[in-house]
Amino acid sequence: MMKFTINAISVVIAMSANIALASPWHMVEKRSKQADEPVRARAYNIFEVEPDFLENLRLGQTVITLPLPDGKMVQYELEAYSVLPPALAAKYPDIMTYKGHEVGTPSNTGRFDISPRGFNGMFMHAGEQIFVDIQRNGTYAVYYKKDAHSMNGKNIKEIIEKSELKKKLAYKTEAARNEASYSKPELTQYSIAFSTTGSYTRFFGGQAQALASLTTLTNRLNEVYERDLGVRFVLADGNDNIIFENPVDDPFVNGKYPKFKNISTINAVVQREKLNSNDLGYFDIGHVVTQSEKDEGDAQLGSLCDKIDSYASYRSNAATGNKNPVGDAFFIDFVAHEIGHQFGADHTYNANKGQRESSMAWEPGSGSSIMAYAGLMGEQNVQLNSEAYFHSKSIEEMLKHINDREEQASNGSIKIEGVPSVLAAFPSSRCGTAIPNQNGDNQAPEITDVPAEHVIPKGVAFSLSGKGNDVDGDTLTYTWEQVDLGDATTSGDQLSSGRLATGPLYRYAAPTTSPVRHFPSLATQLKGEAEKGDVWVNVPRTLNFRLVARDGKGGGAYGETSVEVVDTGAQTFKIEPASDQRMLVGSPTTVNWQVAGTDRHPVNCQRVDISYSNDEGKSWQPLVNGVNNNGAHEVTIPANAGSAVRLKLACSDNIFYAITPKLATKSSDTPAPQPESNGGGGGGGSTGLFALLGLGIAALLRRREIMSY
Numbered sequence: 001m002m003k004f005t006i007n008a009i010s011v012v013i014a015m016s017a018n019i020a021l022a023s024p025w026h027m028v029e030k031r032s033k034q035a036d037e038p039v040r041a042r043a044y045n046i047f048e049v050e051p052d053f054l055e056n057l058r059l060g061q062t063v064i065t066l067p068l069p070d071g072k073m074v075q076y077e078l079e080a081y082s083v084l085p086p087a088l089a090a091k092y093p094d095i096m097t098y099k100g101h102e103v104g105t106p107s108n109t110g111r112f113d114i115s116p117r118g119f120n121g122m123f124m125h126a127g128e129q130i131f132v133d134i135q136r137n138g139t140y141a142v143y144y145k146k147d148a149h150s151m152n153g154k155n156i157k158e159i160i161e162k163s164e165l166k167k168k169l170a171y172k173t174e175a176a177r178n179e180a181s182y183s184k185p186e187l188t189q190y191s192i193a194f195s196t197t198g199s200y201t202r203f204f205g206g207q208a209q210a211l212a213s214l215t216t217l218t219n220r221l222n223e224v225y226e227r228d229l230g231v232r233f234v235l236a237d238g239n240d241n242i243i244f245e246n247p248v249d250d251p252f253v254n255g256k257y258p259k260f261k262n263i264s265t266i267n268a269v270v271q272r273e274k275l276n277s278n279d280l281g282y283f284d285i286g287h288v289v290t291q292s293e294k295d296e297g298d299a300q301l302g303s304l305c306d307k308i309d310s311y312a313s314y315r316s317n318a319a320t321g322n323k324n325p326v327g328d329a330f331f332i333d334f335v336a337h338e339i340g341h342q343f344g345a346d347h348t349y350n351a352n353k354g355q356r357e358s359s360m361a362w363e364p365g366s367g368s369s370i371m372a373y374a375g376l377m378g379e380q381n382v383q384l385n386s387e388a389y390f391h392s393k394s395i396e397e398m399l400k401h402i403n404d405r406e407e408q409a410s411n412g413s414i415k416i417e418g419v420p421s422v423l424a425a426f427p428s429s430r431c432g433t434a435i436p437n438q439n440g441d442n443q444a445p446e447i448t449d450v451p452a453e454h455v456i457p458k459g460v461a462f463s464l465s466g467k468g469n470d471v472d473g474d475t476l477t478y479t480w481e482q483v484d485l486g487d488a489t490t491s492g493d494q495l496s497s498g499r500l501a502t503g504p505l506y507r508y509a510a511p512t513t514s515p516v517r518h519f520p521s522l523a524t525q526l527k528g529e530a531e532k533g534d535v536w537v538n539v540p541r542t543l544n545f546r547l548v549a550r551d552g553k554g555g556g557a558y559g560e561t562s563v564e565v566v567d568t569g570a571q572t573f574k575i576e577p578a579s580d581q582r583m584l585v586g587s588p589t590t591v592n593w594q595v596a597g598t599d600r601h602p603v604n605c606q607r608v609d610i611s612y613s614n615d616e617g618k619s620w621q622p623l624v625n626g627v628n629n630n631g632a633h634e635v636t637i638p639a640n641a642g643s644a645v646r647l648k649l650a651c652s653d654n655i656f657y658a659i660t661p662k663l664a665t666k667s668s669d670t671p672a673p674q675p676e677s678n679g680g681g682g683g684g685g686s687t688g689l690f691a692l693l694g695l696g697i698a699a700l701l702r703r704r705e706i707m708s709y
């Protein structure tokens with residue numbers, strides 16, 4: 001038996017080694033300092049890939065190996081699809097795009113493309129977003145999104161042209177509040193015309209390379225818009241004819257249109273002219289991207305499928321520029337944001353800067369979703385890069401606008417004038433094209449359970465959990481979003497104080513497969529110090545929350561609840577550790593806590609549960625459940641609980657709780673702690689590991705002696 005066990009372990013190790021050796025990716029350099037200009041990351045590793053990798057993709061390989069920043073590998077299953085229309089795809093056969101999911105974990109998805117430039121990948125693994133970016137020398141930079149350069153400290157010039165649209169959309173938020181689900185049985189495909197300035201094209205090395213970069217950009221946009229809205233983009237026919245190669249004589253900088261100060265308005269004229277001359281095919285939405293020294297964004301709100309007349313294409317009035325127009329900081333924080341404006345979405349941040357929209361200021365400080373201003377609000381930044389997701393309120397805005405445009409298209413009120421060639425080929429009523437799903441009509445998920453309204457004391461942590469279901473069997477992801485409007489914030493201190501009486505306190509968090517969220521986050525609770533947008537509520541107020549479920553195919557659902565925070569007195573509901581900050585294990589000990597008026601109206605918490613964790617909150621082991629909330633109870637923590645624990649005190653029939661700091665354990669015969677020398681216990685990890693290995697080897701040898709008789 002022992003021989004079999006050792007042989008089996010040897011086989012596993014050998015297989016692992018063979019898998020590593022068989023990988024087409026090889027790390028050639030580690031970089032931990034600030035990257036060269038083409039890489040948007042503070043820390044990354046450089047890989048090379050074998051030539052067969054790209055060739056096998058072109059030949060139809062569907063399962064590929066991808067590198068992780070730490071040198072490990074993961075497998076993804078791919079599905080080919082095209083963001084180029086048939087004529088462009090035939091003209092540029094070396095450009096191919098894919099979407100995919102991690103083998104064994106379908107909720108982890110990604111987008112990939114190959115072109116004469118090489119391979120690009122953006123995918124999820126183990127809760128982290130990872131990028132594989134081609135470099136100019138043919139190598140690849142692999143990094144986590146958390147290591148990507150932020151826009152912190154940058155000044156972005158953004159112009160949102162609202163004209164009459166904002167008046168038309170003013171009622172939409174209330175109109176959509178009571179909707180419980182949303183879904184489109186089919187994807188809607190929109191033709192997008194991307195102009196490029198000469199500086200953008202030169203940055204990538206020419207027309208074909210710029211088209212490849214637009215392919216990467218469009219593919220990345222599709223990951224977001226298809227998942228959140230059921231929308232897919234494909235480049236317009238003739239899009240290569242609006243890729244301008246010379247920065248000196250492109251139409252955006254040479255004074256050809258002196259009446260216009262912004263390249264977005266110039267683009268409206270340029271794309272209309274190219275459409276009229278048949279150099280550019282019909283499109284539903286237009287945009288121009290540029291490489292510029294200053295970060296800039298410009299969009300006409302709601303310009304999707306806007307009118308085209310003999311003067312301009314108003315659906316083309318949008319632009320995005322950046323010094324380094326690659327990577328997610330450009331694709332998501334800039335381009336996806338500006339296109340979001342074109343789909344009717346306004347800003348969602350609540351900081352008192354820039355173009356805050358009070359009716360949509362759902363996120364604290366800078367905010368963190370696509371339509372917020374992550375990294376651009378100085379001391380009011382709650383994070384430095386956007387999450388690649390739309391807030392549910394932004395989704396409401398955009399779906400409302402999409403539906404309005406579809407209705408206008410059906411009754412012929414979208415005007416196309418002054419372009420005879422287009423009118424001959426396309427009716428003026430067109431806005432997007434329905435694409436049937438391969439697996440039949442997509443059904444919207446549903447929220448099957450949200451917590452009832454609760455009253456909790458101020459100064460405590462709480463958690464919200466719910467349930468969802470999808471009749472199609474799609475893997476659902478969830479977010480809990482706070483949905484409260486209020487006064488704009490003016491400082492970073494307000495965001496971490498927990499004392500805002502109105503407006504949002506909690507940042508938007510990216511969806512996960514768990515329908516549970518802790519407020520503040522478990523990481524903040526363990527640290528014991530509030531973060532901006534992640535706080536203990538220290539003032540009486542009402543908090544409104546929304547559980548949002550996504551099916552990954554444009555379908556979603558939500559359910560809402562509220563939490564009433566009240567002041568129960570000067571004390572805070574919490575455990576009071578022993579004076580030496582140590583917990584007795586292996587013997588009965590009394591846990592004391594501050595009831596803090598929680599046993600009285602309006603909280604009425606009569607019973608509590610006490611549990612412990614020895615793995616920093618990853619799991620909790622019950623000690624007692626449903627005991628009287630009277631401030632003291634005897635428990636016995638197991639003797640094998642470890643060297644340190646945390647205790648959790650939770651109201652049995654409510655959502656609030658309190659966690660202690662980390663407490664060293666002691667037994668009844670443990671001597672009093674002595675002063676540490678040489679800096680305490682640092683540096684002991686290796687010794688502990690080898691000690692455990694030694695014990696394991698000794699046990700195996702002993703087992704072999706017993707069994708070999």
